[in-house]
Amino acid sequence: MSGDGLRPDLPGSVCPAPIHDRKRIVLGHGSGGKLTSELVQNIFLSVFHNDVLDRLDDQAVFEIGSVRLAFTTDSFVVTPLFFPGGDIGKLAIHGTVNDLAMSGARPLYISAAFILEEGLELEELQRVVSSMRAASDGAGVQLVTGDTKVVERGKGDKLFITTTGIGVIERPLQISADQARPGDKIILSGTIGDHGMAIMSTREGLEFEGEIRSDTAPLNGLVNAMLKASSEVHVMRDPTRGGLATTLNEIASRSKIGITVEQQRIPVHEAVQGACEILGIDPLYVANEGKLVAFVASADAERVLDSMRNQIVGVEARIIGQAVAEHPGKVLMKTDIGGTRILDTMFGEQLPRIC
Amino acid sequence: MSGDGLRPDLPGSVCPAPIHDRKRIVLGHGSGGKLTSELVQNIFLSVFHNDVLDRLDDQAVFEIGSVRLAFTTDSFVVTPLFFPGGDIGKLAIHGTVNDLAMSGARPLYISAAFILEEGLELEELQRVVSSMRAASDGAGVQLVTGDTKVVERGKGDKLFITTTGIGVIERPLQISADQARPGDKIILSGTIGDHGMAIMSTREGLEFEGEIRSDTAPLNGLVNAMLKASSEVHVMRDPTRGGLATTLNEIASRSKIGITVEQQRIPVHEAVQGACEILGIDPLYVANEGKLVAFVASADAERVLDSMRNQIVGVEARIIGQAVAEHPGKVLMKTDIGGTRILDTMFGEQLPRIC
Helix, strand or coil: CCCCCCCCCCCCCCCCCCCCCCCECCHHHHCCCHHHHHHHHHHHHHHHCCCCHHHCCCCEEEEECCEEEEEEEEEECCCCCEECCEEHHHHHHHHHHHHHHCCCCEEEEEEEEEEEECCCEHHHHHHHHHHHHHHHHHHCCEEEEEEEEEECCCCCCCEEEEEEEEEECCCCCCCCCCCCCCCCEEEECCCCCHHHHHHHHHHCCCCCCCCCCCCCCCCHHHHHHHHHHCCCEEEEECCCCCHHHHHHHHHHHHHCCEEEEEHHHCCCCHHHHHHHHHHCCCHHHCCCCCCCEEEECHHHHHHHHHHHHCCHHHCCCEEEEEEECCCCCCEEEECCCCCEEEECCCCCCCCCCCC | CCCCCCCCCCCCCCCCCCCCCCCECCHHHHCCCHHHHHHHHHHHHHHHCCCCHHHCCCCEEEEECCEEEEEEEEEECCCCCEECCEEHHHHHHHHHHHHHHCCCCEEEEEEEEEEEECCCEHHHHHHHHHHHHHHHHHHCCEEEEEEEEEECCCCCCCEEEEEEEEEECCCCCCCCCCCCCCCCEEEECCCCCHHHHHHHHHHCCCCCCCCCCCCCCCCHHHHHHHHHHCCCEEEEECCCCCHHHHHHHHHHHHHCCEEEEEHHHCCCCHHHHHHHHHHCCCHHHCCCCCCCEEEECHHHHHHHHHHHHCCHHHCCCEEEEEEECCCCCCEEEECCCCCEEEECCCCCCCCCCCC
């Protein structure tokens, strides 16, 4: 993998962070990196804070009566609507299914709210809707309620979709970004960077030798296999916006542990690698839509790994590093050339509207 | 009330429906009227159909384990963001709370997904978020999870919010638009047209003698009082987009009953009435955001009415008509001048981006 297209002090961006007056929204606020985190903390959490929200996981977990539920929402604003390996509809279903699965929940029901721009071709909408149906069937969830709004031409961008999901947590688990412990092995389910680079190469009209396809996929089957294999899965996250590096930083910070990973163990498709090098982008900061990273008790790691490799979306799963007691909150990577690099959270916007 | 600004064959619009090639989205697809219904039927239901979705209520109802839940989603694209009586944030919380309450559910948890346009002032966002917190507290719900996306300048319109809610149905009720029965009394909780005309007068910079304020309000307390008073509440709906006339048509059609209402029993604030007359709009087709219409067994109607009048949002509640066995699917209104008029569903767009 590359990893050297970026200065270590400025991850996710090859030029200085955009200067803004901090009084207005900039694209970087949607990156999933530091600016997003600032926005969430200063504007949303400071006002809304409560026990459930403050956990800062990608899903809320609560009990109603005797039932333990997970609940998650995401807006999708990806452009273009269709790209190699998927489309906005498939992404919306998989994204919500995966956020539920990352808590150990079995995803059950989905809602979808559509914001349509005047002038959108009905045929395009039909293709997206059919794709959502297929993705729902594939993931074993039902779309049970929805909404449609229309905005004037120039006040939207063809189609935005917000999906929200409910799942049930049937095992007595406490999987959360703050549950990693020193000694945990870090498992990555497959290659990184595929989704983001599929969008980028479509958007820029770039041609690469091997076609780059989004990895969008439902991960609930994979998670189910992992949880059958071990009750010592402490953290699961799908590294979407901000990529693997940002996700690892969140976990290090929330669990107050250090993380060490080995660059050579992190798989990147050759075409993705090539595209990243040309564009000066580090795949560690590129969004994935069908991958997960898990922190598992060392004794169970091989068993979990075996269970993953029996699943189509987990055949390339591998251990990429571990949680350590040293350097809490920091992620260190042993590079291919033998050095050690600090992996920081992405600052601003690398790839706008990637999901 | 006016009611004569419109030709009866073309409700909700004073000029012919816009000619479109039926291959593209037009503003009317977001009206809540016939075009919305066509879109939902042809594009969404034909693909997604399943037992829960096909009920076509404003919320899905299902069981998980021993718990019966309601689940609903809505995108809010109202412009302007702030208007007399409310703002997009308040509207988003109340809208979702009310859709849950209309099934007899006790609203519990809300998610919020924000699509921000580059350039939005953080101060505006802060005001909206604070308003959402106050509205959540007022309605007794918790905002527990969320998402933020940013789109480039000119690809959105400041701020869109999608709220999704979960509520629990604790009483053995089956409240749905298909449950009205001949003989049921129709109760309306208060004046109509306030929300839509508050938006319109702000947007157009119109000045009316009495200030027109949105009626946005949470209705879960009102519903709770009604359901304590009677187990024979058959249908509840909040007449939002498309107004009271469209809501009554949906119920007539779904329950296969006829409806008769009396114009003189339907209250309209004087300033709203005046604004409607100037703009050639019929308040029967104007959106409300803090009103409900209920179909209640005749024997229980007065008891339900009494329970409503003890609530701030129900002091003006009254019986406006009844369900009949004749003319199934049709809504007839006795007009102030003694005639009878068919109230049809709104066809296209009367007031775009009203919620």
